[in-house]
Amino acid sequence: MALEEVYKGENVDEVVELLDKYGKDAKIIAGGTDIVIDLRNNRIDPKVLIDISSIEELKGIKDKGEYIEIGAGVSFTQVVENPLFERNLYGLNKACHMVGSPQIRNKGTLGGNIANGSPAADSIPPLICLNSTLILKSVRGRREISIEDYYKDENEKIRPDELLVSIGFKKPKENQVLSFAKLGLRKALAISRLSIAILVELDEEGKIINIEVASGSLGKYPMRELELEQFLLGKKLEDSTVDEGVLVLQRAMEKRLAGRSTFPYKRVAVDRMFREALEEAMKYLDEVRL
Amino acid sequence: MKEIQLNVNGKDYSLNIDENMRLIDLLRDKLGLLGTKEGCGEGECGACTVIMDGETVTSCLVMAFQAHGSEILTIEGLESNGKIHxxxxxxxxxxxxxxxxxxxxxxxxxxxxxxxxxxxxxxxxxxxxxxxxxxxxxxxxxxxxxxxxxxxxxxxx
Structure with missing residues (x-):
C-alpha cells in the first residue's frame, strides 16, 4: 500500500467534501476489518483513506416510532447489545452476533458489511427481509436506494462521491417475526457458507399472509427467494408444505449455482438452514399467540 | 507523515507516523511494547488483541492514524505498582x-x-x-x- 494522505473525519459534511474532492482515489475506512487486509494484499490501492470510525452521527440507532434507522458506523456489538433487536427483530441480532469474533464485532460495522459488497455478509439477508433502505449522502444531496436493488441492479451502486450514512427499515408488526440461520464451518470467525433469513406473519388459522425469505451465499449476492415466497404464501405450515418448500428453494438455487463445486453441498445444507430459520420463527409466533 | 495524539497505558503520546502504519506497528516498533504479538495479520488469531476505548480490537486491523484521540491498553498496562494483574x-x-x-x-x-x-x-x-x-x-x-x-x-x- 502507498497511501499519500489519510484523514480522520469529524463529521459527515467534511467526509462528503473529501469524497467530492478525491472521488475514486479515496476509500472510506470504518472498522477496517476487511479493508486493512485488502490494503496489505494490494487488492485495493487508494491514494487517500478517510476514517469515519469516530463520527458520532454515524453511530446511533434511532427508534423513530414506526421506523428504525441504524447509522452506517454502528458496530455489530452495538446491534447485539441493543434491546430494540430482541423479540420479533431477533433475527438481526442473531445475524450480527454470528459475525466473526468479539474483536471483529466491536470494530466491524453494518455500513461496512454493505459497502464492501461481500456475498457472504451475514447482516444482509435480515436487512433484505425488512425491505431496508440505504441512505446516501454527497455534496449533491441525499439519495435513497433499496438494499435489494443495491445488490441486484448494476446501476444502483454507491457512487464514488457518496457516503452510506444509514440503513432504515419499517418495524415489523408485533405478529410478524424475523428469524435467521447460518451455517459456518466453525463457531467463531466463520465466514458464512450459507444463511437464510425469514420474515413471516400468519393469520388466525395459521395461514401465511406475509413472507419474505432472503438468502446469503446462495448466489452472486444476497437476494430474495421469490419463488419460495410465492409458493408459501397463503399456505399453512404443515410438514408436507415445508418439505415441498425446500424443493422449491433447491430448484431456485440450482439455476444459479449448478456446476459449481459447492452446489451439491449447499443443496443439502440449505434444507436444514431453512427449517431452522422457520422453526425459530414459529417458536416466537407461538409465544405471541399464547 | 502524520501527527497523532493518543494515550497508551495511561501515558499521552504525540507521534509522527507513516500513513501506512497499523496500530500494532505503532505499539511494537514506535513504542517498543513487544507484548502485543502479530500472528496472522488478518484478525483471525487474536494474538494482537488490545483494548481500544474500552473494547477489544485486533490491532493488526486498525490503522495507526485511526487511533488518534484514543485510549489504548496493552498487556504492559495491566501491572500496577510493580504487581501483575x-x-x-x-x-x-x-x-x-x-x-x-x-x-x-x-x-x-x-x-x-x-x-x-x-x-x-x-x-x-x-x-x-x-x-x-x-x-x-x-x-x-x-x-x-x-x-x-x-x-x-x-x-x-
Missing amino acids: PIQQAFIDVGAVQCGFCTPGMIMSAKALLDKNPNPTREEIREGISGNLCRCTGYNKIVDGVELAINYIEEGK
Whole structure:
C-alpha cells in the first residue's frame, strides 16, 4: 500500500467534501476489518483513506416510532447489545452476533458489511427481509436506494462521491417475526457458507399472509427467494408444505449455482438452514399467540 | 507523515507516523511494547488483541492514524505498582500458559470480558475468548485461568 494522505473525519459534511474532492482515489475506512487486509494484499490501492470510525452521527440507532434507522458506523456489538433487536427483530441480532469474533464485532460495522459488497455478509439477508433502505449522502444531496436493488441492479451502486450514512427499515408488526440461520464451518470467525433469513406473519388459522425469505451465499449476492415466497404464501405450515418448500428453494438455487463445486453441498445444507430459520420463527409466533 | 495524539497505558503520546502504519506497528516498533504479538495479520488469531476505548480490537486491523484521540491498553498496562494483574497471576497459577504467544491477547480479551461481566459462566468465558486462538493448551486451562481470576479479583488479590 502507498497511501499519500489519510484523514480522520469529524463529521459527515467534511467526509462528503473529501469524497467530492478525491472521488475514486479515496476509500472510506470504518472498522477496517476487511479493508486493512485488502490494503496489505494490494487488492485495493487508494491514494487517500478517510476514517469515519469516530463520527458520532454515524453511530446511533434511532427508534423513530414506526421506523428504525441504524447509522452506517454502528458496530455489530452495538446491534447485539441493543434491546430494540430482541423479540420479533431477533433475527438481526442473531445475524450480527454470528459475525466473526468479539474483536471483529466491536470494530466491524453494518455500513461496512454493505459497502464492501461481500456475498457472504451475514447482516444482509435480515436487512433484505425488512425491505431496508440505504441512505446516501454527497455534496449533491441525499439519495435513497433499496438494499435489494443495491445488490441486484448494476446501476444502483454507491457512487464514488457518496457516503452510506444509514440503513432504515419499517418495524415489523408485533405478529410478524424475523428469524435467521447460518451455517459456518466453525463457531467463531466463520465466514458464512450459507444463511437464510425469514420474515413471516400468519393469520388466525395459521395461514401465511406475509413472507419474505432472503438468502446469503446462495448466489452472486444476497437476494430474495421469490419463488419460495410465492409458493408459501397463503399456505399453512404443515410438514408436507415445508418439505415441498425446500424443493422449491433447491430448484431456485440450482439455476444459479449448478456446476459449481459447492452446489451439491449447499443443496443439502440449505434444507436444514431453512427449517431452522422457520422453526425459530414459529417458536416466537407461538409465544405471541399464547 | 502524520501527527497523532493518543494515550497508551495511561501515558499521552504525540507521534509522527507513516500513513501506512497499523496500530500494532505503532505499539511494537514506535513504542517498543513487544507484548502485543502479530500472528496472522488478518484478525483471525487474536494474538494482537488490545483494548481500544474500552473494547477489544485486533490491532493488526486498525490503522495507526485511526487511533488518534484514543485510549489504548496493552498487556504492559495491566501491572500496577510493580504487581501483575490478577488475570496474569491466575494464568500462571493454573498453567494456562504454554508457548505464551497467544497469552497477551488472550488476557486482554479476558480482561474486557470481566470488565463487562464480572461473573461469567464457563460458556460465556469461551465466547469471550472465541476470537483468540491457542494451539497449545486446548483452551481448558485458559478457561480455568479466567475462572480463577474471578476469585482473585473478588478477593482483591
